[in-house]
Amino acid sequence: MLVTFFLNNTKVSYSVNPGEYLADTLRKHGLKSIKVGCNESSCGSCTLLVDNKPMMSCSLLTASVEGKHITTIEGIQEEAAKISRCFSEEGADQCGFCNVGYALVIYSLKREFKNPTDEEIKNYIVGNHCRCSGLHSQMNAIKAYLKEE
Numbered sequence: 040m041l042v043t044f045f046l047n048n049t050k051v052s053y054s055v056n057p058g059e060y061l062a063d064t065l066r067k068h069g070l071k072s073i074k075v076g077c078n079e080s081s082c083g084s085c086t087l088l089v090d091n092k093p094m095m096s097c098s099l100l101t102a103s104v105e106g107k108h109i110t111t112i113e114g115i116q117e118e119a120a121k122i123s124r125c126f127s128e129e130g131a132d133q134c135g136f137c138n139v140g141y142a143l144v145i146y147s148l149k150r151e152f153k154n155p156t157d158e159e160i161k162n163y164i165v166g167n168h169c170r171c172s173g174l175h176s177q178m179n180a181i182k183a184y185l186k187e188e
Contacts, residue, residue, distance in 0.1 A: 040054070040055060040056075040057055040102060041053070041054055041055075042054075042055050042064075042101050042102055042104065042105050043105060043106065044104045044105060044106060044107050044108070044109055045107070045108045045109065046065075046109050046111070046114075047109070047110060047111060047113055047114030048108070048114065051068075053068060053101070055101045055102065057100075057102060058100065059100070059101045059102075060096065060097055060098060060099060060100060060101065061087075061096040061099045061100070061101045061103075061104060061109070062075050062085045062096035062097045062099075063075075063101075064101040065087075065096065065109075065111070070111055070113070072111055072112045072113060072139050073085055073087065073096060073111065073139075074139060074140065075097045083095065083140040083141070083144065083164075084139070084140045085097040085140060086139070086140035086141075086143050086144055087109060087110060087111050087143055088108075088109065088110035088111075088114075088143055088146075088147055089104060089107055089108070089109055090107050090108050091108070091110070091147065091150065092147065093143060093144045093147050110143070111139075111143075112139045112142055112143060115142070115143070115146050118142075118146050119142045119146070121184060121187055122141070122142045122145055122146065122180075122184050123138065123142070125180040125181070125183040125184040125187075126138065126141075126177070126180040128180070128183065129176045129177075129179040129180035129183065130176050131176040131177040131179065131180040141164070141177070144163065144164050145164070145181055145184060145185075147163075148160065148163045148164070148181075148185070149184065149185055151163075154185075155185065157178065160178065160181055160182075160185075161174075161178075164177075164181070
């Protein structure tokens with residue numbers, strides 16, 4: 040089946056199997072920034088934005104994104120650099136496997152909330168897990184990024 044959608048503001052059409060997941064489709068077409076850590080939507084490494092909302096691409100059928108706008112880390116490079124800097128300054132990243140998923144969720148959080156509380160931040164990032172570092176340094180990094188203009 041042919042599925043057409045916008046990938047980082049560029050219209051693309053891919054031939055996919057009916058049961059193919061978006062993470063697999065994108066990786067097959069060269070987007071290796073999409074990480075798959077669990078294949079069951081419980082780690083957040085495969086997060087991308089679908090019509091500006093964070094979604095786990097490892098369990099999202101490619102056919103379901105027909106006509107939608109998909110944003111990957113390649114589509115938010117400037118903001119991703121800011122997030123990366125904040126994470127680095129706070130010692131909130133280690134191996135980096137979860138960074139892409141976190142960056143997209145944090146970017147979306149900033150667009151959706153003006154001044155989120157700690158509880159709102161925790162609820163928003165709940166699907167993203169880092170197995171290397173603790174939440175304390177990540178919260179500091181997220182707050183630092185949210186303060187930036």
